[in-house]
Amino acid sequence: MPQVPSTRWCPTPEQLMILEEMYRSGVRTPNASQIQQITARLSYYGRIEGKNVFYWFQNHKARERQKLRRRLCSQYQLLYSANSLPHHQFYCSQEAPVFPLPLHHATPSPFLLQDANSVCKMEAGDAEEASSTSDATLRHESMAMVDAAWAVPPCCRPLRTLDLFPTKSTGLKDECSTTSKSSCSSTTN
Amino acid sequence: MPQVPSTRWCPTPEQLMILEEMYRSGVRTPNASQIQQITARLSYYGRIEGKNVFYWFQNHKARERQKLRRRLCSQYQLLYSANSLPHHQFYCSQEAPVFPLPLHHATPSPFLLQDANSVCKMEAGDAEEASSTSDATLRHESMAMVDAAWAVPPCCRPLRTLDLFPTKSTGLKDECSTTSKSSCSSTTN
DNA sequence: GCAAATTAATGATTTATTCAAG
DNA sequence: CTTGAATAAATCATTAATTTGC
Numbered sequence: 001m002p003q004v005p006s007t008r009w010c011p012t013p014e015q016l017m018i019l020e021e022m023y024r025s026g027v028r029t030p031n032a033s034q035i036q037q038i039t040a041r042l043s044y045y046g047r048i049e050g051k052n053v054f055y056w057f058q059n060h061k062a063r064e065r066q067k068l069r070r071r072l073c074s075q076y077q078l079l080y081s082a083n084s085l086p087h088h089q090f091y092c093s094q095e096a097p098v099f100p101l102p103l104h105h106a107t108p109s110p111f112l113l114q115d116a117n118s119v120c121k122m123e124a125g126d127a128e129e130a131s132s133t134s135d136a137t138l139r140h141e142s143m144a145m146v147d148a149a150w151a152v153p154p155c156c157r158p159l160r161t162l163d164l165f166p167t168k169s170t171g172l173k174d175e176c177s178t179t180s181k182s183s184c185s186s187t188t189n
Numbered sequence: 190m191p192q193v194p195s196t197r198w199c200p201t202p203e204q205l206m207i208l209e210e211m212y213r214s215g216v217r218t219p220n221a222s223q224i225q226q227i228t229a230r231l232s233y234y235g236r237i238e239g240k241n242v243f244y245w246f247q248n249h250k251a252r253e254r255q256k257l258r259r260r261l262c263s264q265y266q267l268l269y270s271a272n273s274l275p276h277h278q279f280y281c282s283q284e285a286p287v288f289p290l291p292l293h294h295a296t297p298s299p300f301l302l303q304d305a306n307s308v309c310k311m312e313a314g315d316a317e318e319a320s321s322t323s324d325a326t327l328r329h330e331s332m333a334m335v336d337a338a339w340a341v342p343p344c345c346r347p348l349r350t351l352d353l354f355p356t357k358s359t360g361l362k363d364e365c366s367t368t369s370k371s372s373c374s375s376t377t378n
Numbered sequence: 379g380c381a382a383a384t385t386a387a388t389g390a391t392t393t394a395t396t397c398a399a400g
Numbered sequence: 401c402t403t404g405a406a407t408a409a410a411t412c413a414t415t416a417a418t419t420t421g422c
Contacts, residue, residue, distance in 0.1 A: 006414085006415075007389095007390095007413095007414070007415095008388090008389050008390070008413090008414065008415075009389065009390090010389090010415075010416090011388095011389090029407080051390085052389080052390095055388095055389060055390060055391095056388095056389080058390095058407090058408085059388065059389065059390085060388095061408090062408070062409070062410095063387095063388080065408090065409095066409095195399080195400080196399070196404095196405095197398095197399065197400085197403090197404050197405070198404065198405090199400080199404090200403095200404090218392085240405085241404080241405095244403095244404060244405060244406090245403095245404080247392095247393090247405095248403065248404065248405085249403095250393090251393070251394070251395095252402095252403080254393090254394095255394090
Protein backbone atom coordinates (compact mmCIF):
# COMPACT_ATOMS: atom_id res chain seq x y z
CA MET A 1 0.00 0.00 0.00
CA PRO A 2 2.57 2.57 0.96
CA GLN A 3 3.69 2.88 -2.61
CA VAL A 4 4.38 6.49 -1.77
CA PRO A 5 6.33 5.88 1.41
CA SER A 6 6.05 9.53 2.35
CA THR A 7 8.38 12.13 1.09
CA ARG A 8 9.66 13.11 4.45
CA TRP A 9 11.16 11.44 7.43
CA CYS A 10 8.78 10.34 10.12
CA PRO A 11 10.65 9.81 13.36
CA THR A 12 9.73 6.76 15.34
CA PRO A 13 8.98 7.19 19.03
CA GLU A 14 12.34 5.75 20.01
CA GLN A 15 14.20 8.00 17.65
CA LEU A 16 12.35 10.97 19.03
CA MET A 17 13.04 9.93 22.55
CA ILE A 18 16.72 9.61 21.96
CA LEU A 19 16.92 12.88 20.14
CA GLU A 20 15.10 14.68 22.89
CA GLU A 21 17.29 13.08 25.48
CA MET A 22 20.33 14.29 23.61
CA TYR A 23 18.88 17.74 23.36
CA ARG A 24 18.17 17.78 27.04
CA SER A 25 21.71 16.81 27.77
CA GLY A 26 23.01 19.74 25.83
CA VAL A 27 23.41 18.80 22.22
CA ARG A 28 22.38 21.71 20.05
CA THR A 29 24.33 21.84 16.83
CA PRO A 30 26.11 18.54 16.40
CA ASN A 31 28.92 18.52 13.94
CA ALA A 32 29.32 16.07 11.16
CA SER A 33 30.88 13.21 13.03
CA GLN A 34 28.42 13.57 15.83
CA ILE A 35 25.60 13.50 13.35
CA GLN A 36 27.08 10.45 11.78
CA GLN A 37 27.12 8.71 15.10
CA ILE A 38 23.64 9.76 16.04
CA THR A 39 22.32 8.71 12.69
CA ALA A 40 23.97 5.36 12.95
CA ARG A 41 22.51 4.81 16.36
CA LEU A 42 19.04 5.94 15.40
CA SER A 43 18.99 4.00 12.20
CA TYR A 44 18.52 0.95 14.34
CA TYR A 45 14.96 2.05 14.98
CA GLY A 46 14.02 2.98 11.47
CA ARG A 47 15.05 4.62 8.29
CA ILE A 48 16.86 7.85 8.94
CA GLU A 49 19.51 9.96 7.31
CA GLY A 50 22.00 12.46 8.55
CA LYS A 51 20.11 15.36 7.16
CA ASN A 52 17.12 14.38 9.22
CA VAL A 53 19.18 14.58 12.37
CA PHE A 54 20.66 17.84 11.27
CA TYR A 55 17.29 19.36 10.52
CA TRP A 56 15.79 18.00 13.67
CA PHE A 57 18.28 19.79 15.84
CA GLN A 58 17.93 22.97 13.87
CA ASN A 59 14.18 22.96 14.15
CA HIS A 60 14.05 21.82 17.70
CA LYS A 61 16.44 24.46 18.85
CA ALA A 62 14.62 27.15 16.97
CA ARG A 63 11.25 26.10 18.25
CA GLU A 64 12.31 25.79 21.81
CA ARG A 65 13.66 29.28 21.57
CA GLN A 66 10.41 30.37 20.03
CA LYS A 67 8.42 28.91 22.87
CA LEU A 68 10.60 30.71 25.33
CA ARG A 69 10.21 33.92 23.46
CA ARG A 70 6.49 33.61 23.37
CA ARG A 71 6.40 32.95 27.04
CA LEU A 72 8.53 35.96 27.77
CA CYS A 73 6.51 38.03 25.44
CA SER A 74 3.22 37.29 27.08
CA GLN A 75 4.81 37.84 30.46
CA TYR A 76 6.11 41.20 29.43
CA GLN A 77 2.86 42.17 27.90
CA LEU A 78 1.03 41.38 31.06
CA LEU A 79 3.60 43.18 33.08
CA TYR A 80 3.52 46.26 30.96
CA SER A 81 -0.17 46.41 30.47
CA ALA A 82 -0.37 46.32 34.23
CA ASN A 83 2.12 49.09 34.67
CA SER A 84 1.14 51.07 31.60
CA LEU A 85 4.70 51.71 30.70
CA PRO A 86 5.77 52.60 27.21
CA HIS A 87 6.75 49.28 25.78
CA HIS A 88 8.31 50.41 22.62
CA GLN A 89 11.64 49.37 23.85
CA PHE A 90 11.84 45.63 23.96
CA TYR A 91 10.68 45.04 20.47
CA CYS A 92 8.12 42.37 20.15
CA SER A 93 7.83 42.63 16.44
CA GLN A 94 7.45 38.91 16.24
CA GLU A 95 8.19 37.68 19.68
CA ALA A 96 10.61 38.76 22.32
CA PRO A 97 14.28 38.06 22.02
CA VAL A 98 15.38 35.28 24.25
CA PHE A 99 18.96 36.16 24.68
CA PRO A 100 20.32 39.62 24.04
CA LEU A 101 23.75 38.10 23.93
CA PRO A 102 26.40 38.80 21.35
CA LEU A 103 25.21 35.66 19.67
CA HIS A 104 28.53 34.46 18.49
CA HIS A 105 28.20 31.32 16.55
CA ALA A 106 30.21 29.44 19.06
CA THR A 107 28.70 26.10 18.33
CA PRO A 108 30.16 23.80 15.76
CA SER A 109 28.58 24.30 12.43
CA PRO A 110 26.31 21.74 10.88
CA PHE A 111 28.96 20.84 8.45
CA LEU A 112 31.45 18.20 7.79
CA LEU A 113 34.57 18.21 9.78
CA GLN A 114 36.97 16.56 7.47
CA ASP A 115 40.11 16.35 9.50
CA ALA A 116 40.06 19.20 11.90
CA ASN A 117 41.14 18.98 15.47
CA SER A 118 37.67 17.93 16.48
CA VAL A 119 37.21 19.86 19.64
CA CYS A 120 33.95 18.04 20.15
CA LYS A 121 32.14 20.38 22.43
CA MET A 122 29.18 18.07 22.68
CA GLU A 123 27.59 17.19 25.98
CA ALA A 124 28.73 20.50 27.28
CA GLY A 125 26.08 20.53 29.94
CA ASP A 126 22.38 21.13 30.09
CA ALA A 127 22.38 24.87 30.01
CA GLU A 128 19.86 26.47 27.76
CA GLU A 129 20.86 28.85 25.06
CA ALA A 130 21.77 31.71 27.31
CA SER A 131 24.79 30.25 28.95
CA SER A 132 27.98 30.83 27.11
CA THR A 133 29.22 34.35 26.26
CA SER A 134 32.65 32.96 26.86
CA ASP A 135 34.66 30.40 24.92
CA ALA A 136 34.37 32.17 21.64
CA THR A 137 37.79 30.80 21.05
CA LEU A 138 37.23 27.42 19.62
CA ARG A 139 35.61 28.19 16.34
CA HIS A 140 36.37 26.95 12.98
CA GLU A 141 36.25 23.47 14.06
CA SER A 142 34.26 22.55 11.07
CA MET A 143 34.29 22.54 7.35
CA ALA A 144 31.12 22.70 5.39
CA MET A 145 29.72 19.35 4.60
CA VAL A 146 29.07 20.92 1.32
CA ASP A 147 32.61 19.88 0.97
CA ALA A 148 31.94 16.25 0.98
CA ALA A 149 29.04 16.49 -1.34
CA TRP A 150 30.36 19.10 -3.69
CA ALA A 151 33.82 17.71 -3.82
CA VAL A 152 35.19 17.67 -7.29
CA PRO A 153 38.11 15.67 -8.56
CA PRO A 154 41.16 17.85 -7.97
CA CYS A 155 41.97 18.71 -11.50
CA CYS A 156 43.05 22.04 -10.27
CA ARG A 157 45.70 23.82 -12.20
CA PRO A 158 48.54 25.61 -10.44
CA LEU A 159 46.77 28.82 -9.63
CA ARG A 160 47.54 30.95 -12.58
CA THR A 161 46.78 34.34 -11.13
CA LEU A 162 46.30 35.96 -14.45
CA ASP A 163 46.26 39.55 -15.49
CA LEU A 164 43.94 41.90 -13.75
CA PHE A 165 40.28 42.27 -14.43
CA PRO A 166 37.52 44.54 -13.24
CA THR A 167 36.36 41.59 -11.24
CA LYS A 168 34.58 43.71 -8.73
CA SER A 169 31.71 45.79 -9.86
CA THR A 170 32.46 48.60 -7.47
CA GLY A 171 29.86 50.76 -9.00
CA LEU A 172 27.29 51.16 -6.28
CA LYS A 173 28.47 50.45 -2.82
CA ASP A 174 26.43 52.40 -0.37
CA GLU A 175 23.00 53.62 -1.21
CA CYS A 176 21.80 55.12 1.98
CA SER A 177 24.04 56.65 4.58
CA THR A 178 26.18 53.65 5.25
CA THR A 179 27.16 54.15 8.79
CA SER A 180 27.34 50.54 9.69
CA LYS A 181 24.35 48.39 8.96
CA SER A 182 20.67 48.97 8.60
CA SER A 183 21.00 52.43 7.29
CA CYS A 184 17.34 53.00 6.63
CA SER A 185 16.17 54.43 9.88
CA SER A 186 13.24 52.57 11.26
CA THR A 187 12.55 53.44 14.86
CA THR A 188 11.37 56.94 14.28
CA ASN A 189 8.65 57.18 16.82
CA MET B 190 55.67 30.98 3.64
CA PRO B 191 52.05 30.14 3.10
CA GLN B 192 52.16 27.41 5.65
CA VAL B 193 48.68 28.54 6.51
CA PRO B 194 47.34 28.65 2.96
CA SER B 195 44.48 30.87 4.07
CA THR B 196 41.47 29.42 5.73
CA ARG B 197 39.04 30.60 3.15
CA TRP B 198 38.66 30.53 -0.56
CA CYS B 199 40.10 33.42 -2.51
CA PRO B 200 38.48 33.57 -5.89
CA THR B 201 40.79 34.34 -8.76
CA PRO B 202 39.76 37.06 -11.18
CA GLU B 203 38.78 34.53 -13.81
CA GLN B 204 36.71 32.58 -11.38
CA LEU B 205 34.96 35.71 -10.30
CA MET B 206 34.36 36.77 -13.84
CA ILE B 207 32.82 33.50 -14.76
CA LEU B 208 30.68 33.43 -11.68
CA GLU B 209 29.43 36.92 -12.33
CA GLU B 210 28.74 36.11 -15.90
CA MET B 211 26.72 33.14 -14.80
CA TYR B 212 24.86 35.27 -12.33
CA ARG B 213 24.11 37.80 -15.00
CA SER B 214 22.76 35.13 -17.25
CA GLY B 215 20.31 34.00 -14.66
CA VAL B 216 21.90 31.47 -12.41
CA ARG B 217 20.81 32.05 -8.85
CA THR B 218 20.62 28.86 -6.85
CA PRO B 219 22.37 26.16 -8.81
CA ASN B 220 21.63 22.65 -7.77
CA ALA B 221 24.18 20.05 -6.97
CA SER B 222 25.02 18.90 -10.43
CA GLN B 223 25.24 22.43 -11.67
CA ILE B 224 27.54 23.26 -8.82
CA GLN B 225 29.62 20.26 -9.65
CA GLN B 226 29.97 21.44 -13.21
CA ILE B 227 30.75 24.99 -12.26
CA THR B 228 33.27 23.88 -9.73
CA ALA B 229 34.94 21.63 -12.19
CA ARG B 230 35.17 24.42 -14.71
CA LEU B 231 36.43 26.95 -12.24
CA SER B 232 38.92 24.63 -10.69
CA TYR B 233 40.95 25.12 -13.80
CA TYR B 234 41.80 28.60 -12.59
CA GLY B 235 42.62 27.72 -9.03
CA ARG B 236 41.71 25.74 -6.01
CA ILE B 237 38.00 25.79 -5.42
CA GLU B 238 35.38 23.57 -3.90
CA GLY B 239 31.69 23.14 -4.39
CA LYS B 240 30.83 24.83 -1.17
CA ASN B 241 32.63 27.93 -2.36
CA VAL B 242 30.44 28.06 -5.40
CA PHE B 243 27.40 27.42 -3.29
CA TYR B 244 28.22 30.17 -0.85
CA TRP B 245 29.17 32.56 -3.54
CA PHE B 246 25.78 32.36 -5.16
CA GLN B 247 24.03 32.63 -1.85
CA ASN B 248 25.96 35.69 -0.85
CA HIS B 249 25.87 37.34 -4.21
CA LYS B 250 22.15 36.92 -4.52
CA ALA B 251 21.58 38.25 -1.04
CA ARG B 252 23.83 41.21 -1.51
CA GLU B 253 22.44 42.20 -4.84
CA ARG B 254 19.04 42.14 -3.29
CA GLN B 255 20.34 44.21 -0.44
CA LYS B 256 21.70 46.79 -2.79
CA LEU B 257 18.38 46.99 -4.55
CA ARG B 258 16.56 47.35 -1.31
CA ARG B 259 18.78 50.10 -0.14
CA ARG B 260 18.30 51.90 -3.38
CA LEU B 261 14.55 51.57 -3.18
CA CYS B 262 14.56 52.58 0.41
CA SER B 263 16.42 55.77 -0.16
CA GLN B 264 14.23 56.53 -3.12
CA TYR B 265 11.12 56.07 -1.05
CA GLN B 266 12.50 58.11 1.74
CA LEU B 267 13.24 60.96 -0.56
CA LEU B 268 9.86 60.61 -2.14
CA TYR B 269 8.02 60.53 1.13
CA SER B 270 9.98 63.19 2.85
CA ALA B 271 9.10 65.34 -0.13
CA ASN B 272 5.43 64.52 0.10
CA SER B 273 5.25 64.29 3.86
CA LEU B 274 3.09 61.26 3.72
CA PRO B 275 2.86 58.81 6.55
CA HIS B 276 5.36 56.18 5.61
CA HIS B 277 4.54 53.61 8.17
CA GLN B 278 3.19 51.39 5.53
CA PHE B 279 6.04 50.01 3.51
CA TYR B 280 7.99 48.74 6.42
CA CYS B 281 11.59 49.65 6.29
CA SER B 282 12.56 47.94 9.44
CA GLN B 283 15.80 46.90 7.92
CA GLU B 284 15.58 47.94 4.35
CA ALA B 285 12.75 47.88 1.90
CA PRO B 286 11.45 44.66 0.50
CA VAL B 287 12.54 44.13 -3.02
CA PHE B 288 9.76 41.93 -4.22
CA PRO B 289 6.45 41.65 -2.45
CA LEU B 290 5.78 38.49 -4.33
CA PRO B 291 4.52 35.23 -2.90
CA LEU B 292 8.14 34.21 -2.85
CA HIS B 293 7.73 30.54 -3.41
CA HIS B 294 10.99 28.81 -3.25
CA ALA B 295 10.80 27.81 -6.84
CA THR B 296 14.50 27.50 -7.29
CA PRO B 297 16.30 24.29 -6.71
CA SER B 298 17.70 24.03 -3.26
CA PRO B 299 21.40 24.10 -2.62
CA PHE B 300 21.41 20.43 -2.02
CA LEU B 301 22.32 17.28 -3.70
CA LEU B 302 19.94 15.85 -6.14
CA GLN B 303 20.73 12.22 -5.89
CA ASP B 304 18.59 10.66 -8.55
CA ALA B 305 15.62 12.90 -8.94
CA ASN B 306 14.15 13.91 -12.22
CA SER B 307 16.62 16.73 -12.48
CA VAL B 308 14.48 19.41 -13.97
CA CYS B 309 17.56 21.58 -14.28
CA LYS B 310 16.01 24.97 -14.43
CA MET B 311 19.29 26.72 -14.88
CA GLU B 312 19.79 29.44 -17.40
CA ALA B 313 16.17 30.32 -17.08
CA GLY B 314 16.75 33.75 -18.46
CA ASP B 315 18.16 36.97 -17.17
CA ALA B 316 15.22 38.06 -15.10
CA GLU B 317 16.00 39.37 -11.68
CA GLU B 318 14.47 37.88 -8.63
CA ALA B 319 11.01 39.20 -9.29
CA SER B 320 10.08 37.06 -12.19
CA SER B 321 8.41 33.84 -11.25
CA THR B 322 5.21 33.68 -9.17
CA SER B 323 4.18 30.82 -11.35
CA ASP B 324 5.59 27.34 -11.78
CA ALA B 325 5.27 26.41 -8.19
CA THR B 326 4.82 22.97 -9.54
CA LEU B 327 8.30 21.68 -9.94
CA ARG B 328 9.48 21.52 -6.41
CA HIS B 329 11.13 18.78 -4.62
CA GLU B 330 13.60 18.44 -7.30
CA SER B 331 16.29 18.23 -4.76
CA MET B 332 17.37 16.24 -1.82
CA ALA B 333 19.58 17.74 0.77
CA MET B 334 23.17 17.23 0.00
CA VAL B 335 23.34 16.55 3.65
CA ASP B 336 22.33 13.25 2.31
CA ALA B 337 25.53 12.58 0.57
CA ALA B 338 27.65 13.77 3.40
CA TRP B 339 25.68 12.39 6.27
CA ALA B 340 24.88 9.12 4.65
CA VAL B 341 25.25 6.21 6.95
CA PRO B 342 25.49 2.56 6.02
CA PRO B 343 21.93 1.28 5.89
CA CYS B 344 21.96 -0.96 8.86
CA CYS B 345 18.42 -0.07 9.44
CA ARG B 346 16.29 -2.57 11.24
CA PRO B 347 12.74 -3.36 10.16
CA LEU B 348 10.99 -0.51 11.90
CA ARG B 349 10.05 -2.03 15.16
CA THR B 350 7.40 0.41 16.27
CA LEU B 351 7.80 -0.37 19.89
CA ASP B 352 5.51 0.18 22.80
CA LEU B 353 4.25 3.63 23.47
CA PHE B 354 6.22 6.39 25.04
CA PRO B 355 5.53 9.93 26.06
CA THR B 356 7.63 10.95 23.13
CA LYS B 357 5.91 14.23 22.73
CA SER B 358 5.92 16.64 25.59
CA THR B 359 2.46 17.96 24.87
CA GLY B 360 2.50 20.10 27.90
CA LEU B 361 2.46 23.55 26.46
CA LYS B 362 0.94 24.02 23.08
CA ASP B 363 -0.04 27.61 22.73
CA GLU B 364 1.52 30.32 24.75
CA CYS B 365 -0.13 33.39 23.41
CA SER B 366 -3.37 33.41 21.52
CA THR B 367 -2.43 31.00 18.79
CA THR B 368 -4.55 32.09 15.93
CA SER B 369 -2.22 31.05 13.20
CA LYS B 370 1.29 32.37 13.27
CA SER B 371 2.98 35.24 14.99
CA SER B 372 0.70 35.31 17.94
CA CYS B 373 2.33 38.09 19.89
CA SER B 374 0.52 41.11 18.65
CA SER B 375 2.91 43.76 17.57
CA THR B 376 1.19 46.50 15.64
CA THR B 377 -0.74 47.98 18.50
CA ASN B 378 -0.50 51.60 17.63
C1' DG C 379 -17.62 4.48 14.06
C1' DC C 380 -15.70 6.53 9.73
C1' DA C 381 -13.80 9.43 6.46
C1' DA C 382 -13.79 14.31 4.61
C1' DA C 383 -12.52 18.83 6.32
C1' DT C 384 -9.74 21.64 9.43
C1' DT C 385 -6.22 22.61 12.37
C1' DA C 386 -1.80 21.88 14.66
C1' DA C 387 2.88 20.06 14.55
C1' DT C 388 6.93 19.62 12.38
C1' DG C 389 10.21 18.18 8.54
C1' DA C 390 12.56 20.64 4.84
C1' DT C 391 14.11 25.09 2.23
C1' DT C 392 15.10 29.57 1.63
C1' DT C 393 16.33 34.13 3.25
C1' DA C 394 18.31 37.30 6.56
C1' DT C 395 21.77 38.27 9.73
C1' DT C 396 26.14 37.90 11.78
C1' DC C 397 31.10 36.97 12.26
C1' DA C 398 35.57 37.56 10.95
C1' DA C 399 39.52 36.92 7.37
C1' DG C 400 42.08 39.55 4.16
C1' DC D 401 35.43 47.70 3.73
C1' DT D 402 34.46 43.78 1.14
C1' DT D 403 32.99 39.24 1.24
C1' DG D 404 33.52 34.12 2.37
C1' DA D 405 31.50 31.34 5.87
C1' DA D 406 28.22 30.10 9.25
C1' DT D 407 24.05 30.35 11.93
C1' DA D 408 19.43 31.87 12.99
C1' DA D 409 14.91 33.24 11.49
C1' DA D 410 11.23 32.90 8.43
C1' DT D 411 8.73 30.32 5.37
C1' DC D 412 6.90 26.48 2.83
C1' DA D 413 4.74 22.00 2.63
C1' DT D 414 3.39 17.56 4.35
C1' DT D 415 2.00 14.62 7.87
C1' DA D 416 -0.61 13.82 12.35
C1' DA D 417 -4.38 15.16 15.28
C1' DT D 418 -8.63 16.81 15.80
C1' DT D 419 -13.16 18.08 14.60
C1' DT D 420 -17.44 17.56 12.20
C1' DG D 421 -21.30 15.66 9.64
C1' DC D 422 -23.28 11.62 8.54
